Amino acid sequence: MPELPEVETTCRGIAPHILGREIRAVVIRQPKLRWPIPDGLDSELKGLKTLSLERRAKYLLLQTESGTLILHLGMSGSLRILPRETAATPHDHFDLVYAGCCLRLRDPRRFGAVLWTTAAPEEHPLIRNLGPEPLTSEFNGEWLYQHSRNKSAPVKNLIMNGKVVAGVGNIYANESLFLSGIDPRRAGNRISKGRYQRLAHQIKSVLNAAISQGGTTLRDFKRDDGRPGYFSQALQVYGKEGHPCPGCGRTIRRQMIGQRSSFFCSRCQT
DNA sequence: AAATTCTCCTGAAGGC
DNA sequence: TGCCTTCAGGAGAATT
Numbered sequence: 047m048p049e050l051p052e053v054e055t056t057c058r059g060i061a062p063h064i065l066g067r068e069i070r071a072v073v074i075r076q077p078k079l080r081w082p083i084p085d086g087l088d089s090e091l092k093g094l095k096t097l098s099l100e101r102r103a104k105y106l107l108l109q110t111e112s113g114t115l116i117l118h119l120g121m122s123g124s125l126r127i128l129p130r131e132t133a134a135t136p137h138d139h140f141d142l143v144y145a146g147c148c149l150r151l152r153d154p155r156r157f158g159a160v161l162w163t164t165a166a167p168e169e170h171p172l173i174r175n176l177g178p179e180p181l182t183s184e185f186n187g188e189w190l191y192q193h194s195r196n197k198s199a200p201v202k203n204l205i206m207n208g209k210v211v212a213g214v215g216n217i218y219a220n221e222s223l224f225l226s227g228i229d230p231r232r233a234g235n236r237i238s239k240g241r242y243q244r245l246a247h248q249i250k251s252v253l254n255a256a257i258s259q260g261g262t263t264l265r266d267f268k269r270d271d272g273r274p275g276y277f278s279q280a281l282q283v284y285g286k287e288g289h290p291c292p293g294c295g296r297t298i299r300r301q302m303i304g305q306r307s308s309f310f311c312s313r314c315q316t
Numbered sequence: 317a318a319a320t321t322c323t324c325c326t327g328a329a330g331g332c
Numbered sequence: 333t334g335c336c337t338t339c340a341g342g343a344g345a346a347t348t
Contacts (some may be wrong), residue, residue, distance in 0.1 A: 047340090047341065048342095049342095049344085078325095079324090080324065080325095080343085080344085081344095086323075102343075104343095109344090118342080118343090119342095120324095120325090120341085120342065120343090121341045121342060122325085122326080122327080122341090123326095128323085137326095153325095154325080154326060154327065154328050155324085155325045155340095155341085156324075156325055156326080157324065157325065157326095157342060157343085158342095170343095172344085190338090196318080197318080197319095198319085199319060199320095203319085206342095206343095208342095208343075214321085214341085215341090215342075216340095216341075237336080238330095240348075261340075300338090303324095304319090304320085305320085305321080305342090306341075307341090308325075318348105319348080320345100320346100320347080320348070321345100321346080321347070321348085322344105322345080322346070322347085323343100323344090323345080324336085324338095324342105324343105324344100325341105326340105327339105327340100327342095328338105329337100329338085329339085329340105329341090330336105330338080330339100331335105331336085331337080331338100332334105332335095332336090332337105
């Protein structure tokens with residue numbers, strides 16, 4: 047599924063094709079995504095230039111002269127650049143047609159979103175309350191420590207809470223907790239500042255590593271999207287129930303935490 | 317306020 | 333081979 051690194055990879059891969067280019071047409075084949083694709087988007091967008099494409103959390107912000115298109119890939123979404131508007135398959139819900147290419151959203155499970163705002167995107171309700179980007183210096187162990195003092199819920203919930211830090215999904219939450227030796231079930235307010243510093247460091251480290259792997263898949267935008275990308279080779283615990291822990295050999299456990307599958311080693315993670 | 321539950325949807329996987 | 337059931341998963345909304 048597209049987590050932050052894949053969204054970042056998508057952003058970098060697509061931007062060169064659409065920056066500065068004019069949107070010639072909009073095709074909406076299936077408006078029923080997580081929220082309906084707004085009516086009248088075609089007349090709204092037609093003729094506008096794409097000024098920038100940026101990632102915020104797992105959102106992509108496509109800015110034009112008169113507003114911003116907010117895209118989210120949900121858990122099965124993918125964006126591709128096609129040389130031209132070609133025949134659509136059943137889950138190709140949305141196209142932005144440019145003069146020289148077509149940007150197409152495919153999303154079988156339709157958890158994604160295409161929204162439009164004419165206000166500053168950082169003020170949009172979906173963006174406004176997001177915490178800092180995990181790869182910025184604003185996000186660090188001190189930040190996690192400060193935001194965990196009144197949280198008795200598991201630390202895994204804390205780092206997956208977008209108001210605390212934006213865009214850390216299930217895979218990277220599991221991985222970073224393993225790499226920092228923290229039990230995902232441990233209450234947020236029962237973790238020392240030093241351990242939070244290690245955790246913040248590992249979150250950055252694992253996201254950066256995955257982004258650089260995503261970079262190697264850049265050319266492969268046609269890749270089917272349901273399965274993990276190349277970074278799956280580097281996963282230590284995610285999806286590894288029953289496998290030996292890479293650190294100590296004990297069997298990796300799986301347990302639901304906050305309605306999410308969690309994988310960990312009960313010897314290495316305390 | 318914090319924590320938990322519900323919800324959207326469909327491909328994949330498992331059972332028989 | 334094929335049908336039926338179950339489940340995962342991002343994240344906002346509703347509920348406790």
